[in-house]
Amino acid sequence: MTFVVIAHYRALPGAEDQVAGSLGRMTAPSRAEPGNLAYNVCRSPADATVFAIYEEYVDEAAFIAHTSSDHFARWLRAEVLPRLQERHRHDLVPLARDEPAGEVPAKGAAPIGR
Structure with missing residues (x-):
């Protein structure tokens, strides 16, 4: 099962361009990692201090390897x-493909996809 990370950042005032530049430098080496499936950095058009990163890995071990990388x-x-x-x-995992979208298990029930 793939492992997804969605990160939301708000840069300190005046640091937004430095943050954008550094996040941009993360993209190519992160996408080149053997366990990486997606690495996308986004910036709010309404607030230049707000960033979101969508990352997807083959598994959690690949994400942990990413956090140990030089870049x-x-x-x-x-x-x-x-x-x-x-x-x-x-930190997220996809819903099982056979579960109806939006269905939440009843209290005490097994988690979706288990």
Whole structure:
């Protein structure tokens, strides 16, 4: 089952262009990782300090490998994170393909896709 990460960032005022540049430098090496299926960085057209990143990996181990990479240390840890006002990360797995969209299991029921 693939592993998806959606990250939402708000840059500190005045740091938005530095954050954009560093996130841009993450894209090519992240997409070149053997376990990466998608790596897309987006920026709000209404607020230049707001960014979202959609990442998809073959599994959670591939994501963990990504967080251990040289480019992650150089561009994300050293350049992006210190320049953020807010950071939210969602670790997700896809719903099973045979589940109806939007269906939520009853309280106490097995999670969807299990």
